Amino acid sequence: METSNIRSAGPPLPTAGQRVWRAGRRLDPMPIRTLPEAPPAMHLLGPTVFLVALGVGMGESYMWPRLVLVFGPEIRWLFLIGVTLQAVVMLEMARYAMATGESIFTGAARVFKPIMWFFFVVAIMVYIWPGHLSAGAGALEEITGIPWVVTACVALIVVGILFSLARVIYNLLENVLAILIGLLVVGTAVIASMVGNWDDLASTVTGMFSFGYLPSGVLTDAWFPVVVGAIAFAGPSGMQQMWYTLHLRDSGAGMGAYVPNVRGLRHAGDEERMPSHGFMFDTDNPDEMRKWRGWRRWVTFDALLLFWGITMLVTISFTVLAQSAARVSPKVRVLIESGEREAALSAMSDAFSAAGGTVIGAVFYGFIALIGLNATLSLFDSFSRGQADMTYFFVKGARRFKMSHLYAGFLWGVITFGILILLFGPMDGPGAILDILAFLSTFAMGAYCVVLLLVNNKMLPKPIRPKWYTNLIIGFGAVFYLGMLFYSLFRFGVVVG
Secondary structure, three states, X not given: OOOOOOOOOOOOOXXXXXXXXXXXXXXXXXXXXXXXXXXXXOOOOOOHHHHHHHHOOHHHHXXXXXXXXXXXXXXXXXXXXXXXXXXXXXXXXXXHHHHHOOOHHHHHHHHOHHHHHHHHHHHHHHHOOOHHHHHHHHHHHHHHOOOHHHHHHHHHHHHHHHHHHOOEHHHHHHHHHHHHHHHHHHHHHHHHHHHOOHHHHHHHHHHOOOOOOOOHHHHXXXXXXXXHHHHHOOOOXXXXXXXXXXXXXXXXXXXXXXXXXXXXXXXXXXXXXXXOOOOEOOOOOHHHHXXXXXXXXXXXXXXXXXXXXXXXXXXXXXXXXXXXXXXXXXXXXXXXXXXXXXXXXXXXXXXXXXXXXXXHHHHHHHHHHHHHHHHHHHHHHHHHHHHHHHHHHHOOOHHHOOHHHHHHHHHHHHHHHHHHHHHHOOOOOOHHHHHHHHHHHHHHHHHHHHHHHHHHHHOOOHHHOOOHHHHHHHHHHHHHHHHHHHHHHHHHOOOOO
């Protein structure tokens, strides 16, 4: 869905004597332009679909059900904090992106370029491993018998071809992901209603408000790192919130309407010239501020209903399934505590089978495969989009290429690496590297909270800067993520589980 129809054949060029907003010392100033009118706040599709696709993953379907099986549904108050914090982070990411049409990476570069390059390197280290797709392909093997490596390699190539042929990549992905997420949400809710009962639902909901519940087993070297990882994965983790700013821009949200879309490789010749800077609206104009408040209502609807609501609905369904699994497989807790991590998935599949036979049991693995596909489509696009954006604007000589060419280069690069790893290497990379990657992913979340505070409070005009209580929440996020991570590292010698 295009949120604005003011896209032009090329970005407006600055003129002599034109009013500009200067943010940072070494990057181009932002010309003052008219802010487009905001669409109605209530809507069905939007850039949040990418965050939902990334967020409704192994955290909701595996990590949190596993914790519920061991510690009970009362542990879910930590999930509530995690996903609510991420909803606020989403709103603050949107603040800069909609006000300027720039990504948060460019905002970070306006503060201090090495900050941006840190995220460039982290993205490569963390997101080139085909973990989500491998998990989904493994689930599909349970249904079809087709070796998961074959399915994963074919899927990687299909994803690359799909994105390369698309005219406007954003429009294609928004529609495809909306259908897939709809199937996931409705399907899991229906199955949860079949295998669970009202008591399961009641304990799932009330468990979210058991604030302070920390059984003794949580504060151990075996489980505290797992809890830290699960909180980080309550919704999108790592850099996924940062990539959301690029999807906002491509949707034409706010001043993103002045920035051309990224196109597929086949249609790269149709791409308009990318501006070397973002744009700013006149924050002293009451009518412009009225439109700004409309955009904030639009993205708040996204954050509260589409992101927070859908993520919460899916995790409620999986928590009900977990409690049903505990009844069907009474020994599952012992198996998990003894180190058999896959026991949680097997037990939930057994719960499906108990409700409707082996055919329904296979449906569970179908949902895991669907989650893997959702995450892979959004992750590959987001990674390629983010790396291309930073390369285009900050690597010398990169502007000789179109953004679409850089996007395609990173896309096929990560696909090629993924196929090589699937065929010749460990699925997720060497174990020693994984500890570093897990650390960097969680560390990135604390780091982007710090970046948000700097960018939104220093690079934006005062009338549209965040309120003090918003800064307090984001500051809490930085302490929350980084504090738990380093406590786990120094207390137990483990980063996340």
